[in-house]
Every structure is written in C-alpha cells, then in structure tokens.
Amino acid sequence: MAEPKHPVRTVDRTLEIVEIIQELDGAGVSEIADRVDIGKSAVHNHLQTLAERDYVDKVDDEYHIGLSFLSLGAYARNQTPIHDAARAEVDKLADETDELVNLLVEQNGKGVYLYQAKGDNAVELDTYEGKDVHLHSTALGKALLAFRPTEEVDEIIDEHGLPAQTAHTITDREEFQAELAEIRENRYAVDHEERIHGLRCVAAPITDNEDRSVAAVSVACPVHQLDDERFYDELPDRVRGAANVIELEYNYS
Amino acid sequence: MAEPKHPVRTVDRTLEIVEIIQELDGAGVSEIADRVDIGKSAVHNHLQTLAERDYVDKVDDEYHIGLSFLSLGAYARNQTPIHDAARAEVDKLADETDELVNLLVEQNGKGVYLYQAKGDNAVELDTYEGKDVHLHSTALGKALLAFRPTEEVDEIIDEHGLPAQTAHTITDREEFQAELAEIRENRYAVDHEERIHGLRCVAAPITDNEDRSVAAVSVACPVHQLDDERFYDELPDRVRGAANVIELEYNYS
DNA sequence: TAGCTTGTTCTGAAAGAGTGAACGATCGTT
DNA sequence: AACGATCGTTCACTCTTTCAGAACAAGCTA
Incomplete structure (x- = not known):
C-alpha cells in the first residue's frame, strides 16, 4: 500500500x-x-x-x-473465512488442554490475533484479540511463515526486521530460515521464550489447498507448568490435530 | 450526553x-x-x-x-467486567442446549450484543457481537429492563419508543409494563417472534448485589425446532441457572 | 483563601478538507 | 476493434472548518 x-x-x-x-x-x-x-x-x-x-x-x-x-471489530473478524472454520475447534482445544489457545492470521507482514480461547488453567498474558505482534518471535508466526514462499518471508523480514524481544528471540536471518525449514518438516513450531520470558508455545499452520498458510493455532503455557515430556510429545500432536480439523473445515465446506 | x-x-x-x-x-x-x-x-x-x-x-x-x-472492539469488551464473568458459562450453555446463546448489555437505552456462542444446532441470525437492537422487542432486552427502576424504563421508552418489528412486538406502553412485571416475578423473559418472525427466545437477567440488571443471557431457537414443552419447561430453568452462575462470578469474585 | 489542577466554551486565524475537472485503466457492448 | 461507460486516482484552488489560545467554572490540595 x-x-x-x-x-x-x-x-x-x-x-x-x-x-x-x-x-x-x-x-x-x-x-x-x-x-x-x-x-x-x-x-x-x-x-x-x-x-x-x-x-x-x-x-x-x-x-x-x-x-x-465492537460492532466493526467483530464484523471484520466474521468476514474472515478462517474464523468461522476455526472457532469451534479452538474452543475444543482450550477445553482439552486447559491452556490458552490462540488463532493468528497475517496482515501486512505482522501477526494479528484473531481469536482466543481460555482453558481452565490458562496463563494470563498481554495478548488479546486484535493485538498485533512480530511474526518471527512467536510459534504462531513461525508456523505461519514456514508455509509461505521464501521471497514473501524475505520481504516481511526486510520490512519489519527480526527485533529481539527476549534473549531467546532468533535475530539472525539464516538461523531463522533454518528454523522455518525444520518447521516445514515437522509441521509444527515451538517458541522457547522467544517473545515473553517464561512462556513457551506450540503452534501449527493452517494451510489452504495449495499448502499456503492462511493462519496458525497455538497452545501457550508457562515453562514450568508442563514438563518437557508432555510439552514435546503430547502438545504437538494435539495442536496439529486441531489444525487439521480446521483445514478440512476451511477447505472443504 | x-x-x-x-x-x-x-x-x-x-x-x-x-x-x-x-x-x-x-x-x-x-x-x-x-x-x-x-x-x-x-x-x-x-x-x-x-x-x-x-x-x-x-x-x-x-x-x-x-x-x-478488532483490537479496539475486543479491548472495549474486555473492559466490561460482565464479559469475563459470563463468557465461560455462555459457552457452556451453548454446548448443552446446542442452540444460539447471547449475552446483551445496555448502552444509552439500546441493547448491545456483547458475546455470542453457537451450539451445534444454532440458528443463523442477523445478530453479531456489537450489534445494537431495541430493548423492547427481545427477550434479552425485556429481561434487562424488568430489573431497572420504572423511571429509567420510562426514559428509555421516551427516547426510543416501542417500534413494531413484527406483528408480535409489544407496542403499547401499559402492556409492556405489565409484561415487565410478570418477568420480575418469573425472573425470565420470553420473546414470541417479537423481533424476528419465526424466532423465539428465553432470556434471564443478570443482576448486581442490589438486584439491578447489568446484562442478560438468552437462548434463541426457531419456533418449530423445539416443542413447547421443552421450550417452556426446560429452557427457562437452564437459562436462569446460567444467569445465576454468572451473577455469582460477577458479584463475588 | 489562594493556587493548582481539571474540563469546557468561545472567536479569530491559519490549516487543510473538499470540489470539480482531467487522466488512465478496465470493463462490457456495439 | 473501437467505442462508451464507469471505475479509481491525481491535482490545484477555494472555502470550509479545524485548531490555538485565552478565559471561565468547578474541583482539589495545601
């Protein structure tokens, strides 16, 4: 623009x-x-x-x-086809994990939280629906960027950079590209306190029929709330499963 | 103002x-x-x-x-204490009834839908979060007005009137006051196709410690989806129950 | 009481929003 | 293929209208 x-x-x-x-x-x-x-x-x-x-x-x-x-904001959200497709499954994921579940879309190179569901044990964060964040420092953003063409990712980095949010944020361009390659293989991304100290997330991309990402879902929890085993074994599967259900709803209905 | x-x-x-x-x-x-x-x-x-x-x-x-x-709208909603208190219970009510559940607050004499949860069988309506409606033609609005002082109700009617939305809308002032009195006794309100033809709702007020309404919850469903028995016997109890849970959360936490 | 705030009102003066014409692009039609 | 219509966009001038600044009332604190 x-x-x-x-x-x-x-x-x-x-x-x-x-x-x-x-x-x-x-x-x-x-x-x-x-x-x-x-x-x-x-x-x-x-x-x-x-x-x-x-x-x-x-x-x-x-x-x-x-x-x-609220009228305009809720309207804008309802206009996005992904919202309708994802909402029920995001609620369900929050219910099952008891954690905070987020749905993120991309807008002009930044991430915008589209919907948020809180499980019973959900962490309290600074994120709220409509808030925008840098894509590179969250599991959501990385999952989303991993399924975009390289040149598009480059453009976004050119415009917004890779500013450090915590000591763990990936700020090196090549390192970031390597991270995306790994995410492409796993079909999920992990955020190790890269945006907020003490918080880690697992996210999965939601892609269209051409395998281009249209959004991403994540589960967020404090580092010490969940042991590594459950974090690495259980969450990725659950999050990918939810992403899958949303994809089906999004692409075929 | x-x-x-x-x-x-x-x-x-x-x-x-x-x-x-x-x-x-x-x-x-x-x-x-x-x-x-x-x-x-x-x-x-x-x-x-x-x-x-x-x-x-x-x-x-x-x-x-x-x-x-969305950022501003979601923020405005999060500012309202009733939203936090009600959200989980509204979701639950939608899940249990499979119908459309709404949360309404009053602003400047009109009703504003604050939150909406869709059950699996929810009817598709023109209502969306942030939309404003006349209070007199919905179960939500009537439940809300029934627990406001008479002079306040009069003021609102003076300003906005009692315009007919369908053939069933109550447009007579005295009749409307009588309706409110009945709602005060039952602690729930029913809307018989008063705003939309073919739609009926059951709503209950959510009141503060002084029994003044701060919001209302409702279940909405097509006239022919639910038989009268379930509509009149089951729904009022469920809706009042949900309202009660929300009240406790709102007033004592 | 005096001295600091606060929000509100008012008028002149400077800023800038809007008009209306013209241009280029993209339609569908002839 | 050339036309006409309609679209979004640009520009320079003009007159609308926003804004600054001072003044006032109301509510604090000292």
Missing part, C-alpha cells in the same frame, strides 16, 4: 486519540492532549464527536473505548 | 464512511460517495488514510472493514 497522497490529517489525529485511550486504559482530555500534538480544546471536540456515536464512553471526566468499535 | 458544541465534522464523515462499508459488506469509492454527501476524491482520501493504519482493507478496488477495529 502506497502512502496516501492526500491524507486526511483529522482522521489520523482521531485514530491517534483513540489508540492513546486504549493504551492508557482510559484517559482525560489534558492527558491525551499532552501526547498528541494538538491543544486540549481540539481533543475535547474530537472526544465529544466520538462520544456522540458511542465510539468512546465518558465516565467521570475519563474517556474509554466505546462498544461501537 | 449533550450534543457536541463543536463537532469535528471530518470525524463524523469518516465514521459514516466506515459504517457504510460495513452495511454494504464492502464497497467502492463511487458507491460510498453516492451515499455520503461528499465527492469521490474526498472519500478516496479518507479511505487511503484509514487503509494506512489497517482500519480498512482494500481488495481489488473494494474496501472492507479492517482488523484494526
């Missing part, structure tokens, strides 16, 4: 304001005006306009993200 | 554009320009700006709602 030739600055500013509110978990007019480069009267006008349509909620001089965004 | 004294028109226009795209299930520049009162070059500028941040997706000269809205 080329840069807009004639961007509408007001729209950018509004989106910025909304994103700041999300980041701060609710904020007041002055607080927002400090972060975005416009005066507080202007911020006030934006917020009133957004509040009118319930895109923000005002609670005691604090503004919060409004539920009107 | 008072009318904004100094609305930011550009923001209104952008939101209008986005809402049109949603309504039309994707649209082109000219198509949008026809509906919103600005030229197509202006619409084009808006869309490019939104696309830059993934708030809209461009696919072959058609623009669609982007996944960036």
